[in-house]
């Protein structure tokens with residue numbers, strides 16, 4: 001009862017400018033988002049039967065069939081032609097066997113340990129061998145005109161191996177970048193791509209102990225089999241890439257007669273210029289390759305307005321996880337209950353809700369369950385490469401990656417609202433649900449760039465990630481932060497991220513209702529959502 005009346009008050013106060021308050025129709029549709037429905041989807045998708053849903057495995061196929069079946073049950077239109085809910089996403093899996101060594105001018109040599117000190121891979125299908133290539137230190141390896149920053153200056157790095165610092169200079173250089181908030185320039189993908197565009201043969205990132213992610217996290221993701229799109233852009237990475245722990249980088253640099261602390265200091269200045277060392281690098285990478293067949297699952301609710309129906313709001317959640325891997329406490333199934341069976345469960349409830357909505361949304365709403373997010377947003381990038389609908393007709397992306405499993409909150413966290421007019425949608429949604437709207441609480445983690453909304457952002461689509469609140473009702477202040485930190489430490493990307501009978505899904509319902517209202521606002525607002533000036537992303541229109 002309370003929820004209904006506060007929603008009504010929210011609508012009256014806000015004046016219903018964007019068309020977000022759809023009134024009774026929305027209330028009836030929202031009945032689809034219930035703890036029982038969420039629990040049923042979550043229980044199945046995160047069960048051991050699905051073996052952790054790694055792309056290209058039978059478990060993943062079963063998950064995709066289940067999602068398509070739920071779309072069909074809800075009455076969604078198949079997204080592909082007239083009959084199919086599946087968009088094929090061809091992938092390649094490579095296992096790299098790498099040998100890396102450094103040689104000083106005097107002849108001294110050093111090979112970092114391939115488990116504890118380094119990890120090296122190649123996107124090439126063919127074997128990569130290079131002998132005695134020059135090593136060049138390029139600072140952060142960032143070229144960002146908007147921050148008046150260029151680490152490369154005009155120095156030619158063609159055919160060289162680059163040594164780069166992780167992160168961006170923001171935390172160390174007052175007034176540049178966004179302080180401790182990570183920008184896109186802090187991402188490894190950006191650095192490797194920039195190195196490739198400059199013709200570098202190899203790029204090695206330095207893992208500093210200060211980074212918010214540990215060496216095990218890097219090694220866990222980058223060692224062993226790596227999955228990429230079958231048709232990866234040639235300039236997405238140099239012929240070989242890798243990471244070194246800082247101790248290994250210090251060793252290499254000192255063999256070159258340089259001091260790592262001094263290099264670090266010089267990299268924190270806009271005047272920095274690449275330093276060509278007299279160290280030589282030899283690298284050899286051989287790949288074992290296999291093809292994987294994966295798929296995105298797509299269904300839609302057609303728009304009601306004859307004009308606006310040609311535009312699309314896309315609601316996304318990745319359904320893949322890490323599959324079966326190294327056992328932890330004798331459990332080898334990485335179930336990914338929170339990450340992201342929970343988001344997929346919510347996507348299914350949202351699809352059901354939109355299918356029940358009368359009258360329907362003005363714009364069409366596409367429901368997209370994405371594969372292969374974990375290896376690098378591959379499902380969303382494949383969708384952007386072949387978007388099924390014209391890219392310029394995509395009005396907004398609303399992504400869900402992780403759903404509240406711990407009870408009701410007073411707030412709701414939406415990431416990315418500072419960059420587009422979807423901030424109004426988020427404000428309406430929060431007000432209608434009686435929730436306090438919050439932004440990113442740990443911007444240094446760069447979460448905005450780490451899930452599928454980022455593939456849409458890069459393609460020019462105004463996008464948000466609808467997270468969940470952390471201010472739990474009836475709990476001590478700070479309890480939510482503690483729970484999440486505990487999850488990151490003991491559950492994230494581990495077999496223990498699994499279904500528990502004591503999940504409290506009332507907060508998930510809040511999150512789902514807010515996501516529904518946000519997406520509905522985006523679908524019904526007469527003026528299309530748009531980027532705001534300082535987003536750094538180009539609008540498609």
Ligand SMILES: [Zn+2]
Pocket residue numbers: 318339340373401402451
């Ligand atoms: Zn995820």
